[in-house]
Amino acid sequence: MHPTMDTSTQSLREHDTIRAVRWQGDRLCLLDQRLLPAEERWIECLNAEEVTQAIRDLAVRGAPAIGIAAAWGVVLAAQQGAPLDDVLATLRAARPTAVNLMWALDRMKGRIAAGAQAAALEREAQSIQDEDLAANRHMGELGAALIAPGSGVLTHCNTGSLATAGYGTALGVIRAGVADGRINEVFAGETRPWQQGARLTMYELVRDRIPAHLIADSAAAHLMRSGKVQWVIVGADRIAANGDTANKIGTYQLAIAARHHGVKFMVVAPSSTVDMATPDGEAIEIELRHADELLATGGRRTVVEGARAWNPVFDVTPAELIDAIVTERGVIERPDAMAMRAMFGQ
């Protein structure tokens, strides 16, 4: 991966919506999300291996954005005559939990099987990206319509432009809800250990001048008790056939606290996040990442030598704690296997 600072063409300031994943015809440019907000540095991926590395190292993150980046990785491999089966397998293994990655690669694989060459694959990847943006806009309207005017909302992790082709999933609903006066105030959890809420969501909210406060993840229940929020709105990395939802660690804890306080809980994700082949949450692999993500902060060890850590980065929220699943195909209230099957087939 090659750092670049070509801000003349790539500055975030030029665009209404941040585009963190940008195809340049023969390379993929990714806004390095590990450095935000301190630094807006772009990295250039010149081949599929570099895309794989960027996904694995969290330079690009967010389930939809990972899928889109992987599709562009396949295009690079096709342009360079690399063995596509190997590339598909390597990209697929880069992160285990988000199913959008597998979905995007399956879509590229289908085109390859049908004989598509590099140019056709490039069009397919562009479609994946364009459809994601359109889906986000549509989900924004659908989700916002569920929220009563004057509400406060709490979100977790980053589900905005940085995590998608643009606009966002849960953050898209928040953008739409703020725009039409339904949402007065937004709270964002820090989202330890990577601080996607603190670093990325607050970056997007401040940039959009949306009234927002950051909170410690563990302040959420106290916030709910205070009556300041009416909805928790989150994204998803995988939604099983019964509506059980894998998402960033901490989501499940928020869902339990929300139910305890009568606060509503909304999951917003494109239909590419739905995995009807996974019957329920028990069947979803939860990625464990390195203990150092908890034991060190900003490269500096903060915990005593010899200490161990347990670092699952996703958890599963059972469908019964979810009030609404919003995809671009529509809204499922009180999701269960029957309602999911009615909308997503299988």
Add this chain to the structure above:
Amino acid sequence: MHPTMDTSTQSLREHDTIRAVRWQGDRLCLLDQRLLPAEERWIECLNAEEVTQAIRDLAVRGAPAIGIAAAWGVVLAAQQGAPLDDVLATLRAARPTAVNLMWALDRMKGRIAAGAQAAALEREAQSIQDEDLAANRHMGELGAALIAPGSGVLTHCNTGSLATAGYGTALGVIRAGVADGRINEVFAGETRPWQQGARLTMYELVRDRIPAHLIADSAAAHLMRSGKVQWVIVGADRIAANGDTANKIGTYQLAIAARHHGVKFMVVAPSSTVDMATPDGEAIEIELRHADELLATGGRRTVVEGARAWNPVFDVTPAELIDAIVTERGVIERPDAMAMRAMFGQ
């Protein structure tokens, strides 16, 4: 406050139990808890103002330790002929939530009203400190007796030797439970934003060779669902007359998740933490600290400029979510106003 590195007399390694608050006859030495575990630096407080500052700045923290430090602050003032009424008022205002501070100062005030001079006040402060250590040992036995052999436990914040005269409250129960084979494994939440769990509790656990894992605060519910913990064990900053308990932000969220999973919830605190004059949790003042504690990490800004944060550092857990309150006077299971009154009078 005056940094000192006189490790010949003050090294932690010499002692079985860490003593973070040490009276030296004409000064109070405090192990600076903001720097641990990276650095074991002692600060010397030469007068009551410096003690007040150390409490306000979190150089000394933990409800019992704050009370003990404040008592020594009064002794310094008495030795130096400072106006004791002013000193009592200033110390009292240093932190609003922990009632042990008020309790220790009221005890010193009672002695002053009875005509005690500096030497008698010194004996009183020493008694407060010695009684706290004895209470912790006794609570350790009482609390551990509630735990079935082979259990896993989760704790929050730091309630160990660093937060008390020694041994600890919740961490004292954990020490006792590990010693007699009831506890097999300990999990500690990071406790954002100050990371008392990551920095201080892991430091004590590793030092005592207790099998332990650090977790992100928001991983607690996922941990409980996995069946790895049977008890959540926490300290307290104030226990109201009906058993409602103020403690570090995040405690309430853990109590909700524990009840959801059938995990038991234990509060461990000396009786000086019980405030029968406060009828319930609604009447407890919750300290809000500066937004910068969330917006910056290790002195470096991590969140975009212009962002705001909401930083309550305590919350209230209602008595109905608490399975046992353990003080040195005994155990109250399923606490309520009647059971509290029976043990603590009015």
